[in-house]
Amino acid sequence: MAFKDIKELLPHREPFLFVDKLDEVSDERIVGTRKYTGNDFFFKGHFPGYPVVPGVILVESMAQCGGAGVAQSGILGDKLFFLATVDKVKFRRQVVPGDEVRFEVENVRVDSRGLRQTGKAYVGDEVAAEASWLCLMGDRES
Numbered sequence: 001m002a003f004k005d006i007k008e009l010l011p012h013r014e015p016f017l018f019v020d021k022l023d024e025v026s027d028e029r030i031v032g033t034r035k036y037t038g039n040d041f042f043f044k045g046h047f048p049g050y051p052v053v054p055g056v057i058l059v060e061s062m063a064q065c066g067g068a069g070v071a072q073s074g075i076l077g078d079k080l081f082f083l084a085t086v087d088k089v090k091f092r093r094q095v096v097p098g099d100e101v102r103f104e105v106e107n108v109r110v111d112s113r114g115l116r117q118t119g120k121a122y123v124g125d126e127v128a129a130e131a132s133w134l135c136l137m138g139d140r141e142s
Helices: 055-073
Strands: 021-025 029-035 079-091 100-110 114-123 126-139
Touching (some): 029 055
Antiparallel strands (some): 079 126
16 A cells, blocks of 8 residues: 655644654554654653653554545545544653654444544554544545
8 A cells, every 4th residue: 555645634833743654554453653852842841851752742643644545545635624522541651752663553433433543652562652532524625
């Protein structure tokens, strides 16, 4: 499968675009990556002198990866996804500048009303974060 550019799949733009590429997309599973660098905007204010990726950014990154994968697959057409709930969040390992994070996202339920997914963020073989979330869908404005 030829993957579209992330900017074709998501409405997000820098500095709030947190997925570099998709590596795997199926109706059940999405895998993508992001390399966090010292240039990311949030490091200036989040524990200056001890840079660590904020947990909320890791959750947002997983949700963006899941949304990009669903957009790539085309199973819900040209819809926008809006994060509605986040559940069962656990942070297991710090993510620091230079870490490449692999997001593994599972589609739990996909229908015309919403998208329920669960995911894990890995640095190497270590789980850094995990969560479940629900996105509601809306139409793109012309």
